[in-house]
Amino acid sequence: MMRTRPLKVALLGCGVVGSEVARIMTTHADDLAARIGAPVELAGVAVRRPSKVREGIPAELVTTDATALVKRGDIDVVVEVIGGIEPARTLITTAFEHGASVVSANKALLAQDGAALHAAAGEHDKDLYYEAAVAGAIPLIRPLRESLAGDKINRVMGIVNGTTNYILDKMDSTGAGYQEALDEATALGYAEADPTADVEAFDAAAKAAILAGIAFHTRVRLDDVYREGMTEVTAADFASAKEMGCTIKLLAICERAADGGSVTARVHPAMIPLSHPLANVRGAYNAVFVESDAAGQLMFYGPGAGGAPTASAVLGDLVAVCRNKLSGATGPGESAYAALPVSPMGDVVTRYHISLDVADKPGVLAQVATVFAEHGVSIDTVRQQGKDGEASLVVVTHRASDASLNGTVEALRGLDTVRGVASIMRVEGE
Template sequence: MTSTADDGDRRGAPAPGADRPVRVAVLGCGVVGTEVVRLLRTQAEDLAARTGARLELVGVAVRSLEAERDPVVDRDLLTTDAATLVEEADVVVELMGGIEPARGLLLRAIASGASVVTANKALLGTDGPTLYRAADAAGVDLYFEAAVAGAIPIVRPVRESLAGDRVTRVLGIVNGTTNYVLDQMASTGLDLDEAVKHAQELGYAEADPTADVEGHDAAAKAAILASLAFHTRVGIDDVHCEGITGLTAEDVAWANETGHVLKLLAIAERSGPDDGVVVRVHPALVPLTHPLASVRGAFNAVFVEAEAAGELMFYGRGAGGAPTASAVLGDLVTAARHRVLGGKGPVESSYAELPVHPIADAVTRYQVHLRVADRSGVLAQVAQVFAGHDVSIETVRQARAGAVGAGTADAEQAELLVVTHAATDAALAATVRDVGELPVVTHVLSVLRVEGV
């Protein structure tokens, strides 16, 4: 209770409780911000009962006072003076996105004694440690459940529920836009551009889908999850990132032909003799027998492997105003309860300081799709290159060129689909490079990693 009294002294006002509400400021009034305001209004009594005090919305910071707003947002609460607003609140909810001015405003809020709730994965992935240190020094909460996978409760379970366990791997679909696009390509035969356009028409993709389709959004979330799971600071620059822009309808057709589905995966795992960490985002073939293969549309799912708990999967809507606002309100209630009753949430745990390795050190499997001359001895030459890099071949499938997916079968050429056993990414990449230089190989059509085996 001491911290609650100190909060009151620092602000020149009584601590939140039965006689004074918890003052809440919201930064940003887009889709999620509007939904947060709606829930604060329509669920006021329930939120007060769960918190122990009424939640009072003291202001909503926006870029323009003239923009059209949902009627649920009281225009008298709108302000363009975010800097002053954050100093008047007990809890600041940041839904602006981007690095600045969000970072400066949150640091200002923390310095004034306010707890912070944010959905800003880009900021946390880029400079989370600055916020963690500031919140810890000020003795306030920093919550960010909504920054990863929308409504899915994944941050709190990894940070708190699994705090007594040893997480070995996190494997997830954390971007609903790309999952919807790949699902459409698989189910309707659309090519990538058509599927992205369809996603935009339905509101699943932004007008500029770059952050989604190039993997940047997933990479920021992967950095956050890796930091939590392995008690090690992982920034977005530590994450190997490949998007889905290179995938074709033929890749999707071959995936289906071989009993897989294509997903954009975020993977964080322990690797190597020094128990280091590798964090990567890239398209991957997932066997139809794996739980992640059944995640359809714009849904997200995160698969966690831990030594004691075993395999856990968290599934749900990963984006949208209402789902994301649900996660924000959960954090807000927790932070507000701490203001009323005392106490503080968990701080950053980076004690392990594990080395973060490049993707070259990751152990994975490849599916290599080659177009080759259709004559005897070709497979032997290909296999010899694989053996030279100590990469074991699991299966080889041959078809007439163009027999699967688009195109016309070619009597002079064949296609080989080679699936490897597990090896380091460095060895696999070198193998593909050297195979592509063989005279009998006319084209390396695609190289995809295989995960979840």
């Protein structure tokens, strides 16, 4: 059944991921051919710096003109591992126009312009696959989009950024502060020189948008995702978490509202019980929990980044797209038929852990409790600690909307007896 004309692959970008893709395409050419049903050939590699030595890639394949490469007309699949919005976006749409399907690892672009890119793919009857865009090597997009296609997904909650998980895990296990843990992550190569995209959760928010869109068959854009970074998580927060039998993780959470009529997507640090499987995800690993009507609770765990793991996901997509090409079909495209409204953060319902600095005098607890009650936020537990005329109150609430909680906190700040709100953290995973 093997055909002899090879399928031609253009590689855009040859950094950590791209060079690994090229390496595996070369070293595992026979396996890939057997699995696809035709040989695949690396037909061109577009790079920014052609002078850089690239082991194993013939010099004549290297070009700086990515546009010309995708316009060649004989390319079957374009693998885009450049990242960022432009020129990736234009190159991808140009690829579709010139007859190629696309495999991309570009979370930022998919989160921002996924709908338009899917439309362009559909218009030209081409595939757009991007398993590598979320949680690296972990099969997640294909399971959500295909394995669970007959189920109703209600919740996707996960650790989708390895850098921040490394930092939080370090803070948890050593008692280090944020800056100290970040410095170590940077020294070890887990964090980039400018860690903003990771620690301010832009990266995780893009992944949340992609996951929510697929899980709920609804377009969810990056702007729809509530985003809160983890730079303000302190050693004191970890101490508070430990007292509750919890740890702190940066979680991406996509939920269907209880009435099924809307969805939310958010990324923020949260306390989760140590008994929750996500609590035990260590180092730079990623893991995603999925809850659905019929399947129940599933978890997917693995390395969330890195050259080889990301290349594994890219190559899995490459094989699928090549198989589709040979059979004259395309895989599942965008599924956004449900078109559910994406609710704002204020509608999210969860639990909260609030630390207040208060005056150490009688009646303060009653005052504070009254404010919670007035805003419809029910208190689960409260703990009072006094020291030298100052005192702290730690309140853990039952489930309440973010809007109610915000109203409560604003009112608490207006109380004379409340000196300050030391921290507010959501509690998830129960």
